[in-house]
Amino acid sequence: MLVRLPDKLLPGRHEPLGATARLEQGAAGVNFAVFSEYATAVELCLFDTEGQRELRRYRLQGPVDGVFSGFLPGVGPGLVYGLRAHGPYAPEQGHRFNPHKLLLDPYAREIVGHFGWRAEHHGYELGHPDGPRSFDTRDNAAQALKARVAAPLAGSPRATAPRIPADELVLYEVHVKGFSMQHPDIPAELRGSYAGLAHPAAIAHFKSLGVTTLSLLPVQYCIPEPHLADKGLPNYWGYNTLGFFCPDPRLAQPAHRDDPAAVTAEFRQMVADLHAAGLEVVLDVVYNHTPEGNEFGPTLSLRGLDNASYYRLVADDRSRSENLTGCGNTLNCQHPRVTQFVLDSLRYWVAEMGVDGFRFDLAPVLGRTAHGYDPQAAFFTALRQDPLLAQVHLIAEPWDAGYDGYQVGRFPGRFLEWNDKFRDAVRGYWLRSSDPGVGRGELARRFTASSDLFHHGQRPPAASVNFVSVHDGWVLADVVSYRQKHNHANGEDNRDGRDGELSGNFGVEGPTEDASINAARRRVRRAMLATLLLAQGTPMLCAGDEIGNSQQGNNNAYCQDNATTWLGWDEAEADTQALVTRLLELRRQQPLLRQPQWFGEGEARIAWFTPTGHEMQQQDWHDAGNAAFSAQLRESATAAPRLMLIFNPEAQTLPFTLANGPWELLLDSSDELAPQPLPPATPLIVPAQSLLVLLRRS
Known part of the structure; x- marks a missing residue:
């Protein structure tokens, strides 16, 4: 508990960004550093431990190269704080500074409070005739999320991390909560948590399958979109990141969720336990947009600190956000400080949290320049030369929602890329239901790692991440059971989700008692699994496909935190799981099934x-x-x-x-x-x- 706060800030260092507990000239304290290119002043606001009462404000010094800083002596980890940024409120120029809004430090290692959508989180007056060009003077501090200074972390789970070569990777895409929520061999208090994913029963399943690398759906701190909050639905998948340095408390054990330090410790222990079992951990990360949305969205963090630097704005109307993500806004990764922000976050998750790589959501955004997507964009150049990030896997979702956003095969260096052409070819070939049908030539091309897409620039066959289903779309059991999406539970009258997704129901929509239909579905599903796991390239298995898990035809279950998305272990198909085990054992035993070079280039x-x-x-x-x-x-x-x-x-x-x-x-x-x-x-x-x-x- 704070007894007495210093009267003033001392000169601070402009690096590293964020709040860092340290010794400065023999005095213990916390250094604060915040970037804003256009702010005229940045204030540090300290709060009581509950984050409800503001205790003191200090004006940070600077800027130096766009960084405001200060050193606060006599304080340390546990200090709760927020930021206020002063500057022009000129939406037509892209500036939305509003010091009445308390801002979350984008470098926060710990976040306290519980977010709720409220009108006062907006920098403008909701309902005002001028819309987002108006100015709101209400103070939102009492309800705003706040940062808490974190204690330095000791050691790193990377000390014992396995290093699996790209040509030996077998990815397993899994949601932390969904995997264990209904697992009978995992204790009830651990189900749905980081600890549950690393429980011996979970590890035994991963090892028995033969997968090497868990690709986790987003685990960084996220909040639900307002339209979901209005419907009482969660953002289950988590693609709405606000805290890029914080593991999400909703995925921790219930006893830990209100203690950010305990959440971090649980996450690190999960990584350490998985590493000890020889398993890697890859994170799905969302550095393309934030929950602040378009110009009608709230002012929570980056928008209030420097909207014009952090976000891409429409060139001929800078009051509007450029939307290349389908989520309202787009991070401006061509700005050097935004590149630094993303790289700092990635390095933190590797060095401090121990992870083994990243799958970049809507990855073309990272390479967007003023002239469109560029594989040699500054962000990629910085990423590829980073000595720490050179140790980990880089995987791209190679499309975004903007013009010319489909960039499969155009990522640089050692990037691996999700290959949706493999998915469509395998489904079309085995279902025999596409028009025109997928023939032998197309399947052979995809089965041999899609040389038309990846055989250039010294890229290996492993660059093709092959899949037949993932979290987004139908799971494999539904691919052979439904022709129409069934997303009514999402509250959008079945309008959401992909229309026309390639599938086949063999004559009956959904479950059936017809033995011949069920036999055909089973054969086709198993053939697709065999094609996936024996193909050249990097196979990626969607968690639950190995046990015949269904989502009842919902192909956009992002807001379903219930039995729809939790794996149904009580109905697990032991024979399908055994097939996956045999297939991956074959892949390990037979190097010809996982060639590091293209057929015809090496010996094979x-x-x-x-x-x-x-x-x-x-x-x-x-x-x-x-x-x-x-x-x-x-x-x-x-x-x-x-x-x-x-x-x-x-x-x-x-x-x-x-x-x-x-x-x-x-x-x-x-x-x-x-x-x-x-x-x-x-x-x-x-x-x-x-x-x-x-x-x-x-």
């Missing part, structure tokens, strides 16, 4: 055959009437083939002549054929809608 080769056993010719690739085919993989141009993969997407069995044998059947995705040696010179009757793996017998 691939050849394609028709069901009659003849090597595919040009006319065969264009034969739209025949979709079945096989691939033979060999370790060099002179070696005998080692592996054969047979693809039969048809609804009936097909005979395949097995060239270059003798062969042994290792795996049948349909489970109709058992592993067995195969007699030479005898056609193999391949089950319908199945993928087979054969090993050549010496």
Whole structure:
């Protein structure tokens, strides 16, 4: 508890940004540093430990190169504070300074309070005829979120972090809460938490599958959008980040949620426990927009500190926010201080929290310049030369919502990229329901890591992150069960979510008692899993697909924090989980299934055959009437083939002549054929809608 606050601030350092407990000339205290290019003054406001009563204000010194700073002696960790920025309120110039609004430090390591949407959080008067050009003089401090000075963290979970090469990665996209909320072997008090995700029962599941890297949906501090708050719905996925240096308390154990330090400790322990099991942790991060929204949104942090620097504004009307994200605003990553902000946040999560990489949401925003997307943008240049971030994985969601926002294959250096063309090809091929249908050529191209997209600039096959379903869209069980989205629970009259998502219901919408339909759905689902996990590139499994989890046809379940999105362990399909385990074991055992170089560039080769056993010719690739085919993989141009993969997407069995044998059947995705040696010179009757793996017998 504070007894006496200093009378004045001492000169401070302009780095690092944020609040840092330190010794200065032998005196313990806290250094504050805040960037604002256009502010005329920045005030530091101190509060009681509950964040309800303002105790003292200090005017920070500066600016020096746009940074206001000051050193407050005699205080330390636990100090609660906010910021007020003075400057022009000139929306037509992009400036929205309003000192009546208490602002959250964007570098806050700990956040206290509970956010609620209120009119006084806006810098303008709601309902005023001038709209966001008006000015609101109400003070929002009592209800505003506040920062708390954090104690320095000891050590780092990275000390024991595994380092998994890109060509050995197997990603598992998972929501921290959804994974364990209904898991029967995880104690009730840990379910839905960071601790629950690292519980021995959870780790046992990850290890039994054979995944290497957990790709967590957003875990940085977020708040719900106002339209969700009005409906009483949460932002379950978390793509609305406000605290870029804070783990979200909603994902901690209930006993920890009101103590930011305990939340941080729980997150770090989760990472350490997963590392000890040989598992990596990748974070889905949202450095493209913030909850402040467009010009009609609130003033919570960046907008009040320096709207014109932190956000992209419309060139011919700087009172308006440029919306390249579909969320109202867009971070201005071409500004050097915004680049610094993002890099500082990334480094914090690596160095202090121990994570092993990042998946960048709407990643083209990071490379947006005045002339559009540029793979050589300043942000990418800074990111690629950073020695700490060189140790971790970088994964791009390679599209945003702006003009020319689809940039698959155009990210620089060692970026891996989500490849939606793989998803669409695999679904279209196995469902046989797209128009025009996906043929052998398109599937072969995607199965071999999409060289048309990634085979340039020294990029390896691993650059293609392959998936058949992710959090956004239908989960795999629903891909084969629904033709129409069923999003009514989201409160938008089923208007939200993607229309026309490629799927097939095999004649009945949703669950059915028809055994033949259920058998076909099962075969196709298993064939798609086999295609995903045996393809060249980096496979990414959506959590729950390995146990047949359904979301009842909701393909935009971002606001469903309930059994819709929680994995249904009580109905887990043991045989599907066993198939995933066998597939990933095959991938580990057979290097030909995860080549670090492109076929034909290294030693490895691939050849394609028709069901009659003849090597595919040009006319065969264009034969739209025949979709079945096989691939033979060999370790060099002179070696005998080692592996054969047979693809039969048809609804009936097909005979395949097995060239270059003798062969042994290792795996049948349909489970109709058992592993067995195969007699030479005898056609193999391949089950319908199945993928087979054969090993050549010496």
